[in-house]
Amino acid sequence: MIPAAWTELPAPQRLSAARLAAWQAWLALGLPHKRLEEWRYTSLEHLARQALHPAASGLAPQTPGLIRCLRPLHEEDLGALPALAPRTALERLNAALWREGALIELAPGQHLAEPLLLSFQAPEADAMLHPRTRVRLGEGAQAVLVEDYACAGDPLGYWRNPVTEIELAAGANLIHLRLTDESTAATHTGLTAVILAERSRYALLDLGLGGRVCRHELHLRLAGAGAIARLDGLFLADGRRHCDHHLRVEHAVGDTTSRTRYRGIASGRGRGVFDAQVVIRTGADGADARQDSRNLLLSPQAEIDAKPQLMIHADRVQASHGATVGRLADDALYYLRTRGIAAPAARRLLIDAFAAEALGLIDESGLQAALAGRVQRRLASLAEAH
């Protein structure tokens, strides 16, 4: 189902062939709905009722001259590079309508001392924002990338649908911090696609801090022996927030490693979703996949849905997953109170400790100053509301 108004959006004669094809694919696929297994827990129905209009992507301008490896993305760039993102309905919509984006290219062996910051703002209400980012790290290159989706002003009801494609050549190393910190009325449906060549390393911190309905879909493919992916995540679903983390990790070849560690906290009327799938392909002997999802429910109206899946097609592999849902441990609270710590402070301590298990990358990337405070403020407001 696609709202009639949307089908009128772009003037076809002004679209390139690639965009037109993407647009037609989008029209054929339509807006995802809850009857689709992939969208079982997240509804986008409200978007169909919103009078949305396409707008510039809200990418904040970079300080000129500081970072040479980053420049605006052009349509020709996408045509020249291999497509990495799966062609989902929303990816096709982005491919048809994206207006602004960034291209990050690191030469082989290039090490960036400073983190790259892609800061996205939201300019207006009812805007439809489709930013597109393309990242390529050459052989042995190293970088830290921060993708920050935020809204500084009033709570605007926009929809952001970003697509980020990341390609790591042999031995490359990327630390990727991704913040979904949208306004309390906004919808966010992000897609990140990553492909790892041999011996490359990818570490992600997936932070779900704000927004009304948020979903981040990660498709990661370990395509070369020795590739290692570390996926950490934390989502805070308080108030009426809906926060969906959707992970697809594919071990295409053997001797690849993935470590997934997500923490989720739901309070108020919030709802958190963790839907992760690890696929180990035929012949990928020596693949090693571990997945760990722990979730905290802090209020009677909150909800957590977890769906940790394994699909194994080889026998010389190691794969495991664990998922838990529960509340703060009564005996831990009791212990802290016997030490003279008041109940609210004790709760705060336990919530912080729980969240900290997933936040190691903030320190490791040297971004404490920029990020730690922001996360702490959100945790504090969540603990207080509770």
Added chain:
Amino acid sequence: MGSDDLTLQRQLSGEYRWGFTTDIEQELAPAGLNEDVIRLISAKKDEPDWLLEWRLAAYRHWLTLSEPKWASVHYPPIDYQAIHYYAAPKMAKRPQSLEEVDPKLLQTYEKLGIPLQERAALAGVAVDAVFDSVSVATTFKARLEKLGIIFCSFSEAVREHPELVRQYLGSVVPYTDNYFAALNSAVFSDGSFVYVPKGVRCPMELSTYFRINARMTGQFERTLIIADEGSYVSYLEGCTAPSRDENQLHAAVVELVALDDAHIKYSTVQNWYPGDEEGRGGIYNFVTKRGECRGARARISWTQVETGSAITWKYPSCILRGDDSVGEFYSVAVTRGRQQADTGTKMIHIGRRTRSTIVSKGISAGHGHNAYRGLVRILEGAEGARNHTQCDSLLMGPHCAAHTFPYIEVKNPTAQVEHEATTSRVSEAQLFYLRARGLTEEDAVNMIVNGFCKAVFKELPMEFAVEAQKLLAVSLEGAVG
């Protein structure tokens, strides 16, 4: 119950297997499904009007549904209009002697130690094995009747105890539940009915072996078990011996109702024909099994050992409505050759302090394809609910597959839910260790596999557990090496 008794019971079932075919054969309904066929089925069974109405309502609902495609299994489309919904197995199609039976099947019987005459019956050979042991069945029946336990075929229950059937039929699995449940509700052939009165502990394991005509229930079996307050019953379904069947599609429905303090234990060993090495001709087993703990402190345990069928699609579930009720699911599913299994459970926690345990062991060998699919749902009111799920896969060989699809939905903060899953293989180190201790490779594999499945086997009634172990050994012969 000794193994001699078991043999006897199998012979019993053998006797009655083809016992009443004569008049049915004359009245084979035309292939296809329409309201007239349903009216015919109902009329043949001399059913009351309300049951016919129920069947028709189910049929009309079925027409509005489309076949589910979400399971992780693949099969060619089923032509529902090509099936005879009221028909006896055709004698002419069956092998006329043991010589015509697939020798592989016979070898398996040999290994399981099944008596010669019985082998023929199981393989579907058109010989009427006659054993004179009706008296045993009647003795059992008399003993049960004395305690007020009703154990009979579904058709008999409709005739003799219509009020019970009407009260409980479809109350756990309504015909609107799913595609195959709707189909079953419209055309179900026969099945078992059990009612255990208040406070009665059923003194023996109830098994279809005891029930006359049990093996003629056809492809759309319907089972209804009701345990009244404070009662206990253990029900065994199936047989370790591989049985052949003319019907490729099996869509059974099993409903369990446990009232206050009642306990139902339902054990299944399923070893239907899995098809030849390419998976042709095997049984499709699309079953809906569900129990409801309707009363406080009620308890329902499902234990299953699934080794047969080309495709298994079943999720024995528990609705934990009563406060403090308990649901359990223990499963071993083996797939080898081209077998596919998509199986698991659902635990729906509604009542306070409800508890559930899920232990699932999947074994894949050859080109086998094994999927665990489970749902644990904690509703708002399920204060203090608890679930633990352990879900392990054992892989043998580079071409098999093991999938895990757990769904965890928690709406109450006082609940505690844990899920863990591992995937492993029979490692060379383990094999080497056992072989160094003088075990043959086959025995070593058996020992490792039995250890892997132990948590489930210990839930099976004794005789069944012994047979299940043997069955597993036979099923996995040559899988490692």
